[in-house]
Amino acid sequence: MKQLKTLLSCLCLLLFAATGASAQQHVFVETESFKDRGGWVIDQQSFPVIHSSYLMAHGMGRPVKDASTTVTFPKKGKYRVWVRTKDWAPFPKGPGRFTVTVGEQALTPVFGESGNDQWKWYDGGETTINSEEVKVALHDLTGFNGRCDAILFTDAAKFTPPNNVEALTAFRNKLLKLTDTPKDAGNYDLVVVGGGIAGTCAAISGARLGLKVALIQDRPVLGGNNSSEVRVHLMGDIDKNVYPKLGRIVREMDNGDPGNGNPDANEYGDARKIQIVKAEKNLALHLNTHVYKVEKSGDKITAVIGRDIATGQDYRFTGTYFSDCTGDGTVGYLAGADYRFGRESKAQTGESLAAEKPDSFTLGTSNLWASLPKDTESTFPETPWALQFSKEYHIDEPKSDWEWETGFGNFNTIYQAEQLRDHNLRAIYGNWSYLKNHKKEKYAKHQLAWVAYIGGKRESRRIIGDHVLTQMDIQDGKQYPDGCVTATWTIDLHFPNEKNSQYFQGQEFFASTKHIRVAPYTIPYRCLYSRNISNLFMAGRNISTTHVAFGSTRVMRTCGMMGEVVGYAAHVAKKNNTSPKGVYEKHLAELMGIIKD
Structure with missing residues (x-):
């Protein structure tokens, strides 16, 4: 009987604990979902690491306008506030200071000056919620890139939110009611991931030949490095083509030459690029959508999952063919495509310009x-x-x-x-x-x-195709039967500036180069599809080359022409119910005919 009473007592305690736990109220607020971002900007560049976007106060040394939103609470009362942030440049305390205001109350802690450069939760103290809807704001103090990922309100006095990325992602998804089932974004003949010059040209090219195309871009603008967000001018010639009609879409994207880093955003033609894409009746544009997951059947991609960087909503894009134009080779990597990262050695490639030993060195x-x-x-x-x-x-x-x-x-x-x-x-x-x-x-x-x-x-992963372009291909001017995109840029491999290295050894931020000039040469079509993922194309800086050859193929007009060829090849593949490789093996004449005409 005594043992039974003890057992019943333990059960009661467990029931009480479970009831208390279920009564806890957590309110999770993603800062990138704020209704009014004020002067703060959304940064999604670290999504592969922290599985989230965040808001950043990018004021160039001048405090930016508050970001704010209205938060709905399930009940009134006291809540403890947790703020997820980091000190991005501690010395010993960095410059990204900001405060959080809840209703009329400014929380006491100043965030972003902890001296810790890791993302983590910081205790913001207690606040009293007196109404169901309360305004929450981020107040920048410096203009020097303070950042905030999320804010958590909890009525559990001893609760600490998870910091481990996997646990935090599960916690975040549960509280935001983000299900494991993405919304259906449609089925397409060609799904292009990456809205730089290469991806945009690929999408337009395919759409104009009658394919139903989705173009997915993780930023609010198109153009990638040629957008107003990055501001790099287009390089590479399109008037020296073996096939002169290739490059017509690149010309449409070209907004002239404003140079690098022009302070006038309009010089880069963001609105014009989007207008051209939206004019295509067969093309569905999805901006602000970060692709982070791939679904496969055998060696084929069946779908990609993209997350809206502001709302957190997932979307599923199914398709027949996919093109990785992300630059980072993201889709190929997630699908298990063969790839390389860094430099090969002379022994591996036979290239005189290759490194003595393979390493992870990339252009910056x-x-x-x-x-x-x-x-x-x-x-x-x-x-x-x-x-x-x-x-x-x-x-x-x-x-x-x-x-x-x-x-x-x-x-x-x-x-x-x-x-x-x-x-x-x-x-x-x-x-x-x-x-x-x-x-x-x-x-x-x-x-x-x-x-x-x-x-x-400039450089990260390079997806391996049925041909890997080399220094010898470029300098010998080899003309393969599937040579399609004419490239003209030098072999342009950057390295740390010598004087910069003297003063900032291991922290270099300034580059030099030695231009090795080449005659116009053609890039084989076999460099534009994966050798082991049977329905994956690629265009842009992540095509199948060695590190040395990449130094010449990476410029944007050249990448745009790659995109045009991918669109044409996807059309030929669909028409003949074959794979990208099948186009090369059985329908190359048809593809080359389109490129010529």
Whole structure:
């Protein structure tokens, strides 16, 4: 009997604990879903790492307007507030300070200055909720890239939200009622993932030949590195083509040559690119959608899953053919496509320009910037948390060009995209602070007009096709039967600038190059589809090349022509009910005929 009573008592305690747990109220707020983002911007570049987007106060040293939203609470009462953030540039406390306001109450803690550069939850203290709907706001204090991923309100006094990415993702999805079943976004002949120049041209090309096409882009604009978010001009010639009619769509995308880092966003033609795409009746455009999952059957992709970077809603795109135009080879990687990352060795490729040993060295990422002269003087604060410059070494320029580049094997361009971008920002702000405070005679009346917060990547994964383009193919001018895209850019492999390395060993942010000029040559069609995923095309910087050959194929007009060929090839594949490889093996003449005519 005593044992029975003990058992019943334990059961009662468990029941009480379970009842108490079920009564806990958690209110999870994604900052990227704020109704009014004010001056804050959405950053999704680290989605592969933190499985989320976040808001960032990118004010170039000037505090931005508050971001705010209305939060609905299940009941009134006391809640503990948790804020997920990081100190992106601790020294020992960094510059990204901000506060959170709940209703009329500004929470006491200042966030973003912890000295910890890892994403984690910070205790914001208790707040009293007196109504069902309450305004919540993020208040930037510095304009120096403070960031906030999420805010959690809980009435459980001893509850700490999970910080592990997998556990946090499950917790987030449960509270936001995000189901495991994505919304159906339709079935397509061709699903193009990546809305840079290559992907946009691929989508238009396929649509104009009658394919039902989806174009999925993870940003609000098209053009990738040629958009107003990154501002790199188009390079590579389209008037030296073996097949002169190839490149017509690239010409439509071309907004002239505004140079690199032009402070006028309109020079990059964002609206024009979107207008051209939306005019295509067979083309469905999905902006702000980050593809992070692939469904397969055997060696075929059957669907990709994309998440709206603001709402968190998942969408499922099914299709017959898919084209990876992400630059990072994201779709191929998720599907298990063969790929390479970094440099091959001379022994592997036989290339004279290859490395002595294989390694993970890649060309870097740029965040361009520009200042403009003003009528009056302005100030810029000292930046002890940034890279430090001196009379002996600083970069005496009012704006950047391509040389402002970080990476070179010191950062993984995919999984350390946030740290890489932040390193670029520390270099930009540190150098600008030096110019403003120590070269006033020249820069007193200059003001930062624009700094990119989206990184312009050059290199990451390269998906392997039935042909891997090499240095010898380029320099010998080999003309293969499936040679289609004419490339003209030099073999242009960047490396750390020697003087920059002397002052910032292992933290280089400035590049040099040696242009190895080549005669126009053609890229084989076999470089534009995966050798082991049977319905996957690719176009852009992630096509099948060695690292050395990539140095020539990576420029955007050339990548755009790759996209055009992919659209044509998808049309031929569908017409003949075959694979991308089948087009090469059995229908190459038909494809080349379209390219010619």
